[in-house]
Each structure stands twice: as C-alpha cells, then as structure tokens.
C-alpha cells in the first residue's frame with residue numbers, strides 16, 4: 186500500500202505535486218505552479234527526479 190504521507194515536492198518551486206491514482210514507475214507528473222516535470226523512479230520508497238526539458 187502506498188504511504189499517503191509521502192509527498193512529491195517540485196524541485197524547482199517547492200510546490201507540492203499531487204500524486205496520481207495508480208501511479209507507476211516512469212510516470213511523469215507536472216507541477217501545476219511552474220510546469221516542471223518529474224519522473225517517478227521508484228514507489229517504495231518514493232523517489233523521483235526532475236526532467237530537464239530542452240527547448
């Protein structure tokens with residue numbers, strides 16, 4: 186069971202990024218504040234990294 190206390194925090198602006206239901210490794214979540222994307226790397230424990238978008 187996923188730990189509801191674990192939070193994903195935007196590495197750029199520190200806003201909390203809500204987890205999605207049924208989240209799996211490799212999912213991409215986007216910060217609603219600044220648009221930074223993070224990729225889920227592991228669920229237990231929850232780890233993620235910022236995706237650097239080339240423009």
Ligand SMILES: [Zn+2]
Pocket residue numbers: 195196197198199200216217218219220221
């Ligand atoms: Zn952000």
